[in-house]
Structures are given as structure tokens and as C-alpha cells.
Amino acid sequence: MVNTPKYDEAVLQVLDRSSRFRSCREILRDLDRSHSCATGPPSLSTIYRTVHRMSQEGVLDTIQSPEGERLYRRCGTPVRHYHLFCRVCGEVEEIAQVAEIAAVVEKIRCLSDFAQVDHTFELTGVCPRCL
Amino acid sequence: MVNTPKYDEAVLQVLDRSSRFRSCREILRDLDRSHSCATGPPSLSTIYRTVHRMSQEGVLDTIQSPEGERLYRRCGTPVRHYHLFCRVCGEVEEIAQVAEIAAVVEKIRCLSDFAQVDHTFELTGVCPRCL
DNA sequence: CGATTAGATGAAAATGATTATCAGTACCGT
DNA sequence: ACGGTACTGATAATCATTTTCATCTAATCG
Numbered sequence: 567m568v569n570t571p572k573y574d575e576a577v578l579q580v581l582d583r584s585s586r587f588r589s590c591r592e593i594l595r596d597l598d599r600s601h602s603c604a605t606g607p608p609s610l611s612t613i614y615r616t617v618h619r620m621s622q623e624g625v626l627d628t629i630q631s632p633e634g635e636r637l638y639r640r641c642g643t644p645v646r647h648y649h650l651f652c653r654v655c656g657e658v659e660e661i662a663q664v665a666e667i668a669a670v671v672e673k674i675r676c677l678s679d680f681a682q683v684d685h686t687f688e689l690t691g692v693c694p695r696c697l
Numbered sequence: 698m699v700n701t702p703k704y705d706e707a708v709l710q711v712l713d714r715s716s717r718f719r720s721c722r723e724i725l726r727d728l729d730r731s732h733s734c735a736t737g738p739p740s741l742s743t744i745y746r747t748v749h750r751m752s753q754e755g756v757l758d759t760i761q762s763p764e765g766e767r768l769y770r771r772c773g774t775p776v777r778h779y780h781l782f783c784r785v786c787g788e789v790e791e792i793a794q795v796a797e798i799a800a801v802v803e804k805i806r807c808l809s810d811f812a813q814v815d816h817t818f819e820l821t822g823v824c825p826r827c828l
Numbered sequence: 829c830g831a832t833t834a835g836a837t838g839a840a841a842a843t844g845a846t847t848a849t850c851a852g853t854a855c856c857g858t
Numbered sequence: 859a860c861g862g863t864a865c866t867g868a869t870a871a872t873c874a875t876t877t878t879c880a881t882c883t884a885a886t887c888g
Contacts, residue, residue, distance in 0.1 A: 629819075
């Protein structure tokens with residue numbers, strides 16, 4: 567390999583500051599603010615390329631937001647929690663870790679021949695205000 | 698009300714033919730083929746408007762495909778199954794209904810004050826070929 | 829009846845996220 | 859230095875979706 571990506575480390579640092587999934591725009595906004603890159607923040611193109619490559623390599627996990635954005639998070643981020651979205655107004659309620667889900671994932675990991683099995687679990691509903 | 702939507706019924710019929718989630722383009726393709734609308738198939742705009750309204754009303758459920766399309770299905774469609782995606786090549790393995798997931802969703806439905814709680818559960822991993 | 833009007837529709841433009849293209853540049857081994 | 863390879867940024871292209879707007883349709887009122 568001739569050249570190593572310049573911003574991998576910075577992107578991972580941003581992601582490691584939070585256990586939430588982040589969009590490419592959020593990542594850029596954070597890099598802009600934190601001035602953590604000597605030569606200035608990367609372009610949006612580079613961030614897209616970086617997170618895409620990293621998620622192919624298994625370094626990042628990705629989910630789709632209800633709005634259609636792709637969100638990224640470092641694999642193996644320990645604290646896991648779920649979200650209950652209101653389908654009408656988009657309000658979010660946090661749901662704590664559920665042991666049964668982890669058990670199911672573990673079972674599937676054993677039964678299937680896939681490696682590095684991870685999961686997303688999303689809940690939707692209609693919040694009291696929108697009923 | 699002065700005028701009622703002309704294509705609601707046709708869209709629901711298409712969705713009821715399958716338990717899978719369908720995209721707007723798929724719905725249009727099916728309507729095109731089946732010639733079930735007397736005055737010809739609706740425009741893509743109308744399908745987008747129809748499924749958006751119906752999902753706001755709680756008639757349809759929606760998920761995001763890994764490719765970023767929004768997919769729709771009639772609420773209460775009984776057979777549910779999950780997918781295990783390969784993060785590298787995109788290959789899909791079907792996972793049968795898992796009772797524990799339904800139980801967890803039911804528990805959350807009871808604990809929260811949200812109505813019409815639904816869920817998506819997606820699994821990712823790396824398939825044997827890509828390892 | 830005929831006028832009015834709210835809602836539905838289709839075509840096309842606008843939007844927004846993501847990807848592809850391409851020219852320029854930095855780095856590595858020779 | 860040189861050639862080659864991979865990274866970068868700017869821009870254009872793509873794709874799904876939403877918005878706009880002019881038109882149409884059917885129910886209601888005078």
C-alpha cells in the first residue's frame with residue numbers, strides 16, 4: 567500500500583465520542599468544530615468514502631434512519647440501547663438494553679455460518695400526543 | 698369530503714398479494730402489469746402520496762432497505778421473518794420467525810405509552826464466502 | 829342546472845443523500 | 859529523480875423522494 571488514509575483516525579475519534587449512530591454530515595460538523603485535523607477538515611466526499619470502506623471492512627456498523635440517512639457507529643460499541651420512534655412526529659423514546667434480544671442474536675450467530683453477526687432492532691409506534 | 702382517492706384500493710391489493718415489503722416502483726410495476734385500474738395505472742407521484750398517507754394513518758408499515766429505498770407493507774401482515782445480510786457482498790439469508798422477538802415487542806408495547814408498536818429486526822454479518 | 833370548491837392527479841422541477849468521475853497530489857520502493 | 863499507486867477535493871451524475879403547479883373530478887350550494 568502506497569498511501570494510508572489521512573482521516574480514518576479522526577473519523578473514528580468522532581464516532582468514539584458517542585454510542586449513537588452518526589451521519590456523514592454530523593461527522594463533518596464535529597470535525598469542523600474540533601479542529602482535530604492538522605491540515606483542516608476533510609471534504610464530505612472523503613467522509614463518505616471513509617465510512618463506506620470502514621463498514622465494508624467490518625469496522626463500522628450502519629443503520630438507516632427513518633429519514634433515509636445512513637448512520638454509522640463503531641463496531642462493538644458496548645452500550646447498546648434501542649429507540650422507539652413515533653411514526654407521525656418522529657419523537658424518540660429510548661429503550662434500555664434488552665437481554666432477550668442479545669440472546670436471540672447469540673442463538674442465530676451459532677446456527678448460521680455467518681461471522682461477526684450484529685443486529686439492529688428498531689421500534690416504531692404512535693406517540694400519545696399524536697394519537 | 699369532495700373527492701376520494703382513486704387508487705387506494707388498487708395499492709392495497711398489490712400489497713396484499715405478498716407478505717414482503719414493497720417499494721413504490723415495485724407497486725407501480727405490479728399495477729402496470731395487472732391492468733387492475735380501469736383508467737390506467739396511477740403516476741409514480743400518486744403512489745408516493747398514497748403510501749405516505751397510508752403509513753401516516755397507520756394502515757401501512759414502512760422500513761428502509763439497505764439500499765436506501767423505503768418499503769411498505771400492510772399492517773398486521775401475519776408472517777414475519779428476518780434477514781441476515783452479508784456486510785461485504787450483500788448476500789441475504791432468511792431467518793424464520795423468532796418467538797422471543799415478538800415477546801420483547803409485546804413487553805415494550807405494554808410498558809410504553811406508544812400505540813401501534815411495530816418493529817424491525819435486522820441482522821448483519823460476514824458470509825462464509827467473504828471470510 | 830350551473831357555479832363553486834376541496835381534494836386528487838400527473839408532469840416536471842426541486843431537493844437531498846449518496847456515488848462516480850477526474851484531475852491533482854503525496855508517498856513508497858526502485 | 860522516476861513511476862506507480864492510492865488518497866483527496868471539487869464537481870457532476872444518480873437515485874429516491876417531495877414539492878409545485880396547472881388541471882381535472884365530483885359533491886355541494888345557490
